[in-house]
Amino acid sequence: MALSPFHLAIPVYDLATCRAFYGETFGLSEGRSSAQWVDFDFYGHQLVIHEHPKTATQDSAHTNPVDGHDVPVPHFGIVLSWEEWEALAERLKSFGTQFVIEPYVRFKGQVGEQATMFLLDPCGNALEFKAFKDMSQLFAK
The missing domain is CATH 3.10.180.10 (2,3-Dihydroxybiphenyl 1,2-Dioxygenase, domain 1)
Incomplete structure (x- = not known):
């Protein structure tokens, strides 16, 4: 069964640190980006990290x-x-x-x-x- 790629956008309050984490730790390829967001190839799917103030679930899961x-x-x-x-x-x-x-x-x-x-x-x-x-x-x- 062929799957369509999903798109997931998540909030990050430290764009630079998360950019390094997803790019270096996981070795994900980076796609388009701006000063507020970065696209990654997440195993064939589109993961986007968006700069956003800390959320309640990030503070206490x-x-x-x-x-x-x-x-x-x-x-x-x-x-x-x-x-x-x-x-x-x-x-x-x-x-x-x-x-x-x-x-x-x-x-x-x-x-x-x-x-x-x-x-x-x-x-x-x-x-x-x-x-x-x-x-x-x-x-x-």
Whole structure:
């Protein structure tokens, strides 16, 4: 199934720091930009960071319990192949990333078993990166 790229615009209160974070830490290619926003190629999707005053969720994230962990809400991310996920986890560790939830496999032996990790960007936006060894489990009940 071919997917259409999504567009996601998020608020950041420190554009320069987040520009470096997404560009250097993740190695994302930069697209168009201005003094107030920057486009990134987020694994084939369009992520735009927009300069904006700090939001309540960036200051103090809400969480919901999932598989024994406190998952930050809201969050966004991408589903990668297992190999891409492992490589990203190693890359993030090499940059000294502080994880909200360290890379691990959740729902082991259950429907929806997946590798996942959560982290915050420098402005407190929560990101999740996950992978399935069996992609048919993505929407399984």
